[in-house]
Amino acid sequence: MNASIIFVILLVLMLTGMPISISLGLTVLSFLFMFTQVPLESVALKLFTGIEKFEIMAIPFFILAGNFLTHGGVARRMIKFATDVVGHWYGGLGLAGVVACALFAAVSGSSPATVVAIGSILMPAMVRAGFPNRFGAGVITTSGALGILIPPSIVMVMYSVATNTSVGALFMAGVIPGILLAITLGSVTWYRARKFDYPRMPKASFGERVKSFRESVWGLFLIVVVMGGIYSGMFTPTEAAAMSAVYAFFVAVFVYKDLTLKDVPRVLLNSANMSAMLLYIITNAVLFSFIMTNENIPQALADWMLGHGLGMIAFLLAVNIILLLAGNFMEPSSIVLIFAPILFPVAIKLGIDPVHFGILMTVNMEVGMCHPPVGLNLYVASGITKMGITELTVAVWPWLLSMLVFLVVVTYIPILSTWLPKTLGMM
Numbered sequence: 001m002n003a004s005i006i007f008v009i010l011l012v013l014m015l016t017g018m019p020i021s022i023s024l025g026l027t028v029l030s031f032l033f034m035f036t037q038v039p040l041e042s043v044a045l046k047l048f049t050g051i052e053k054f055e056i057m058a059i060p061f062f063i064l065a066g067n068f069l070t071h072g073g074v075a076r077r078m079i080k081f082a083t084d085v086v087g088h089w090y091g092g093l094g095l096a097g098v099v100a101c102a103l104f105a106a107v108s109g110s111s112p113a114t115v116v117a118i119g120s121i122l123m124p125a126m127v128r129a130g131f132p133n134r135f136g137a138g139v140i141t142t143s144g145a146l147g148i149l150i151p152p153s154i155v156m157v158m159y160s161v162a163t164n165t166s167v168g169a170l171f172m173a174g175v176i177p178g179i180l181l182a183i184t185l186g187s188v189t190w191y192r193a194r195k196f197d198y199p200r201m202p203k204a205s206f207g208e209r210v211k212s213f214r215e216s217v218w219g220l221f222l223i224v225v226v227m228g229g230i231y232s233g234m235f236t237p238t239e240a241a242a243m244s245a246v247y248a249f250f251v252a253v254f255v256y257k258d259l260t261l262k263d264v265p266r267v268l269l270n271s272a273n274m275s276a277m278l279l280y281i282i283t284n285a286v287l288f289s290f291i292m293t294n295e296n297i298p299q300a301l302a303d304w305m306l307g308h309g310l311g312m313i314a315f316l317l318a319v320n321i322i323l324l325l326a327g328n329f330m331e332p333s334s335i336v337l338i339f340a341p342i343l344f345p346v347a348i349k350l351g352i353d354p355v356h357f358g359i360l361m362t363v364n365m366e367v368g369m370c371h372p373p374v375g376l377n378l379y380v381a382s383g384i385t386k387m388g389i390t391e392l393t394v395a396v397w398p399w400l401l402s403m404l405v406f407l408v409v410v411t412y413i414p415i416l417s418t419w420l421p422k423t424l425g426m427m
Contacts, residue, residue, distance in 0.1 A: 006027060006297075009027045010027040013026055020281065021334070024287070024338070025284040025287065028284070031291055036295075038294060053161055054238050055237065058152075058157050058237055059154055059278055060272075061242045061245045066107075066248075067267045068252045069104070069117070069219065069251075070108070070116060071259055073256045074117075074219035077256075078100045079121055081209075081216040082099035084208050085099065087202075088200055089200065091193020092201040093122065094189040097140055098185050099182070102146050102178070102182040104117055106178075106227075107220075109148075109151075110148070115144030115147075115381055116380055119144065123385055136385070137396070138396045141377045141392065142370050143185050146182055148365055151170075151171035152226050155332050155333065158337055159336050162289065162337050163340050163341070165358055166426065167237035168231075171227065171230060172231070173358070181363075187402075218256065219251065222244055226243075231424060281337065286337075289337070292341060306350075312351065316360070319343055319361075322343075323365075324367060326338075328372075331376055332365035335364075336361060336365065353414055355417060356417045359410060367404060367407060378392050
């Protein structure tokens with residue numbers, strides 16, 4: 001009964017158009033005052049203890065690193081390198097977009113940042129080369145979603161905060177699924193380009209490829225700094241995030257010199273605004289999780305499912321449906337912070353690996369960012385391409401369909417997520 005009351009209050013507040021973070025906070029306060037005897041002192045204590053986790057510090061640092069790279073010319077050099085490598089294949093510029101998004105995702109940790117950085121440069125070039133607007137929009141909108149699966153990933157940090165799962169293990173678990181999804185999206189791009197005989201770029205010489213690699217290597221080396229530092233044990237994920245921010249600042253200002261010292265305060269302010277927004281969502285989500293746990297809702301759900309004989313396969317199917325439906329109305333950070341504390345205890349009781357469950361949730365978030373009505377990538381791509389949301393939705397469907405197939409594969413073949421972290425001794 002209490003679960004119904006909580007979700008009815010939350011739904012009513014969301015339907016008024018109120019931001020998710022404020023809806024969460026008001027839901028908690030309303031329920032506390034009207035339906036419980038929980039002392040407010042314990043809520044205040046939970047508010048502070050819930051967000052004093054070291055892992056949360058990784059979020060502003062990864063956001064700062066991504067902003068330095070977005071404004072610092074790294075994306076342009078990665079696109080040039082990707083174009084020289086795969087541009088001569090069918091749909092060359094489209095394939096270059098997938099490769100560039102995968103590379104930029106591995107240094108930014110943010111899906112919208114990837115769409116903006118790669119799309120704003122590549123989309124005009126594709127139109128000039130003779131590609132239909134819809135083709136380019138479909139490629140960039142869906143490939144940009146790689147930003148939250150290929151590590152480092154802000155969404156994975158959120159999941160770690162909500163479930164106390166190792167961030168390092170999650171980062172390593174995202175590598176193989178991230179590469180496989182990039183290959184899947186690239187295959188759809190190549191097939192459609194071949195089917196409709198879209199333009200191909202002249203084949204770059206070996207010398208041109210070496211030159212473009214040398215120009216982009218400073219940005220690519222950030223992958224080594226983050227992943228190599230975590231795997232070697234030199235850094236914790238949070239320390240790796242701080243190092244990535246310092247390194248990105250150095251590369252953007254002193255190596256590529258696309259940013260001047262005068263531009264740095266603007267980048268810092270943008271990063272602070274975005275970090276404050278996410279941390280405010282986390283704060284309210286921590287309170288929401290506290291109420292759910294206090295009312296024994298996750299435990300009751302787990303007992304109900306086990307009592308009705310629902311096994312792992314049915315549960316995972318239900319999770320995918322719930323998360324895909326939530327993706328219609330909410331953005332990824334809110335979904336993870338609300339649903340992870342509810343679904344995670346059930347998953348553990350059913351024997352599902354917590355790292356595999358985290359990757360499953362992340363892939364669901366990727367799909368949610370690419371479909372209406374609130375798919376964030378659609379809105380970002382709409383701003384770049386000047387296309388309406390309806391037209392963009394039609395444009396992305398071939399790639400979105402392949403992402404749904406990929407989601408099923410990742411859901412029921414857990415070794416794709418768990419093999420690498422287990423091999424590296426992180427699980």
